[in-house]
Amino acid sequence: MAFLARHGSGLLRFESAEDLVQGVHARALEADGFRYEGERPFLSWLYTLARRHIADRHAHWSALKRGSGRVLRLTFSDAPRSHTSAMPQPAAALAGPSTFAANREALVLAAKSLDALPDRDRDLVRWMSEGVPLDQQAERLTCSYAAVQRASLRAVERFRKAYSVLAASGPD
Numbered sequence: 001m002a003f004l005a006r007h008g009s010g011l012l013r014f015e016s017a018e019d020l021v022q023g024v025h026a027r028a029l030e031a032d033g034f035r036y037e038g039e040r041p042f043l044s045w046l047y048t049l050a051r052r053h054i055a056d057r058h059a060h061w062s063a064l065k066r067g068s069g070r071v072l073r074l075t076f077s078d079a080p081r082s083h084t085s086a087m088p089q090p091a092a093a094l095a096g097p098s099t100f101a102a103n104r105e106a107l108v109l110a111a112k113s114l115d116a117l118p119d120r121d122r123d124l125v126r127w128m129s130e131g132v133p134l135d136q137q138a139e140r141l142t143c144s145y146a147a148v149q150r151a152s153l154r155a156v157e158r159f160r161k162a163y164s165v166l167a168a169s170g171p172d
Helices: 002-007 017-030 039-076 097-116 119-130 134-141 145-169
Strands: none
Touching: 002 017, 002 039, 017 039, 039 097, 097 119, 097 145, 119 134, 119 145, 134 145
16 A cells, blocks of 8 residues: 555546455456566566556556647536536636646546446547537447437437536545
């Protein structure tokens, strides 16, 4: 746990050290071809698994954060909006440290909220934030336009609920 907490410190705002340990344990159990040849080679193998897990989780959260800024605007209204609407902009052109901190916290919450959604809802919310037309979404999901329209509204509502629950729960 100390190794993961030290080397995965950037991930600890998204996941606990215990979660990272569980991920490494799962990888170890799934690994094929491991043969125990003593404690030193075992620990080396385990640390290699831990490094790979940290890299994979970092890539996962980075990918979610990249798209979270566009998705974040979906949390700022009660009614579903078109993909062209933008979140309210601050009056001042220059932002201070507290604004940067608040924005960073909002992006983390948006990434966590996206991660909490089922895969299909996550895709629908991302596509809506990216401005993908509903007919293309329907084609990607091989369903009707009306079905995608209803599913998109439900997905955005689930995203908003997840965001509000995480925002109300405060920092981990």
